[in-house]
Amino acid sequence: MNKRLSVLATGVFMIAAVNSAHAELFANPVSKSKTGAWEGSGHFGLSSVEYEVGASSPEIDRTFLGATFAYGMNNSIDIYGTLSYTLEAEVENSSTDGDGIIFGGGVRGQIPTNMEVALHGYAQLVFIDEDYGGNADGEETYLMAGVVAAKALDNNIKLYGGLELNLIGDLEVGSADADRDDFLGFRLGANFTMGNLLLNVNTALIHESGIFISASKVF
Incomplete structure (x- = not known):
């Protein structure tokens, strides 16, 4: 079991290292x-x-x-809120960096299906307020949504993947406006059940470069 966990996690990390733009998802899409x-x-x-x-x-x-x-609102849907501190925010080719706050919320749930895989959908609205150093401040609002298919390998490991859309992504830095470059991408990841904790590792293709790791527990 430990060997399988190691191989799967390593594969997800390797995929994360080769992509090119990002829309952060702050919740496990299949939990x-x-x-x-x-x-x-x-x-x-x-x-x-x-x-x-x-x-x-x-x-x-x-x-x-x-x-x-x-x-959990019912058997199919839950809602979530998220808050993050940006430890470091740096514009490409800049010699300075800063920090910031990210907050937002979303909805996620399982889509009824007769297929062997489970379908999950989600939507998320996020606000970003950051300082990039050198008196450059930025504010962004973005809306994303996606659908992923999940397959349990056993009682402890679940893999998933699917389509993700960046519906709105508007960044304001001073008087300048910028849009997120890519509209469509693919989200993929893995869940690992470890006792009372659920470990999630996810990333994406085409529209994202990065890695997201979370550990969750139901109260």
Whole structure:
């Protein structure tokens, strides 16, 4: 079992290292709180977001740490809120960096299906307020949604993957506006059950570069 966990986790990390733009997802897309119960999680992430400003495509690198809390509304859907502190935010080719706050919320749930795999959908709205150093401040609002298919390998390991859309992504830095560069991407990841904790590792292809790790527990 430990060998399988190591191989799967290594594979996810290798995929994360070769992508090119990012939309941060702050909740495990294939987890769900029980009806009337809370799920709390702590997370850590690295991301590189590519923006479109005229003919150029600068990137902003982020390192963030935070927490997400979800509440089960019924057997199919829960809602969640998230808050992260950006430990480091740096614009590409800049000699300075800063920090910031990321907060938002979303909804996630399982889609009824007769297929052998489980389908899960999610939507998330996030607000970012950051300082990039050198008196450069930025504010961003972005909305994303996705659908993933999940397959349990056994009682402790679940793999998933699917489509993800960046519906809105508008960054304001001073008087300049920038949009997230990529609209469509693929989200993939893995869940590992470890006693009372659920470990999630996820990343994406095409629209994302980075890694997101979280550990959650139902209360």
